[in-house]
Ligand code: HEM
């Protein structure tokens with residue numbers, strides 16, 4: 246599974262970083278950055294799904 | 310003898326009485342348990358609609374803004390198309406929700422318009438405003454400090470959101486009472502108290518509500534036409550009308566109509582919802598004295614307390630969408646063209662998501678409530694609303710820790726806004 250943040254949707258609420266700090270980090274412009282390029286390690290998939298669910302702006306994309 | 314059980318088929322949520330009398334929680338519970346995708350039959354002039362009462366289903370709909378669109382109206386069931394012509398402009402406005410503010414706009418244009426202003430609403434922007442919010446809060450509290458009692462809604466809860474949003478819009482302080490009055494007319498249009506332009510014997514009808522909303526809308530648009538005229542000559546820094554005048558989408562400037570609708574939306578959206586979260590928050594804390602005391606003694610509980618207040622009060626009863634294709638949901642056929650109403654207070658008490666949902670608990674975690682909606686139209690002002698609530702309760706309880714609600718709150722007659730119009734409070738005055 247890969248993760249992407251749609252920058253045009255993200256408004257820096259930071260829920261993703263809270264749910265999965267291994268995967269997301271808020272940048273200086275308040276837009277979330279994905280720290281892991283390519284496929285996520287299996288053990289992080291659940292956290293990624295939680296972040297996807299919590300993002301109030303639907304800015305996170307999970308690509309199977 | 311016990312009262313006869315209410316069947317889902319008996320339930321008509323297009324009735325403001327249920328909401329004024331606070332019966333709606335029980336009705337929503339019955340629907341959520343027994344008919345979570347419920348067809349509410351049409352009224353005399355209003356459309357039928359689907360009542361959506363499960364948390365997961367509201368997520369499902371909110372995540373599909375291309376299929377469940379906002380541009381045909383976001384509040385209430387809307388007017389039957391065949392009745393529109395005779396019901397004049399007001400009804401048409403109500404159906405279309407105004408022509409072009411972001412809340413009634415669909416993808417792909419929606420996000421482009423939203424991005425013109427959203428930098429002003431980020432966590433960073435909100436934090437930068439905190440000292441100003443605290444200053445204004447204390448000014449408001451100074452005015453009641455010596456009194457020992459007041460109408461909490463009029464004198465406190467309504468004043469902070471009004472000051473914050475008017476500040477961002479560059480509305481002069483002398484005009485704040487007008488903005489307060491017009492917001493009430495637009496969002497409280499169904500309540501006879503605000504139908505002041507209607508002869509007394511005609512108040513309380515659907516037509517009176519539509520005319521009241523229209524009057525509020527038109528006066529507000531007129532007001533902002535004047536503001537825009539001024540800003541064209543005298544642009545200001547950090548001023549939303551100026552930002553909108555200078556903005557471009559797809560290489561084109563916004564029309565005056567677009568900008569006026571945007572200003573109108575920001576004023577009404579920023580005002581009444583936060584007011585009701587503040588009033589409702591104080592009410593529910595006073596109903597739970599042990600938790601109120603715990604909070605006053607330990608402000609580190611404030612963040613979770615605010616989230617619980619938002620879950621508990623759910624200041625907006627619903628948002629509406631219109632389906633653009635046939636969709637099956639829990640075995641029900643939603644047809645293209647059907648209206649769906651997403652009932653937030655029900656999602657926020659959904660047993661599948663919140664353990665013991667009818668218990669108020671200022672420590673509740675996690676608390677992923679939907680009071681601000683979710684997805685494409687997620688509340689732009691959520692950060693400000695949260696900050697206003699936090700600062701207000703911190704300062705209020707610091708200065709008046711013994712404040713109590715001393716009479717029944719007067720509730721708004723509305724299927725849309727969970728409103729409190731008046732709420733008497735008492736406290737030990739400052740010397
Ligand atoms: C406790 C207070 C508040 C609550 C409960 C609340 C609730 C909501 C909800 C549920 C929506 C979603 C609409 C939809 O899905 O169709 C929304 C949208 C919106 N809210 Fe709030 N709101 C609050 C405070 C504010 C404040 C303070 C502002 C402005 C400063 C504001 C500005 C907006 C705007 C502009 C939208 C439209 C966003 C869009 O369509 O993209 N709100 N609000």
Ligand code: SF4
Nearest residue numbers: 255256258259261300
């Ligand atoms: S939760 Fe969503 S909107 Fe917020 S920072 Fe993360 S991706 Fe952006």
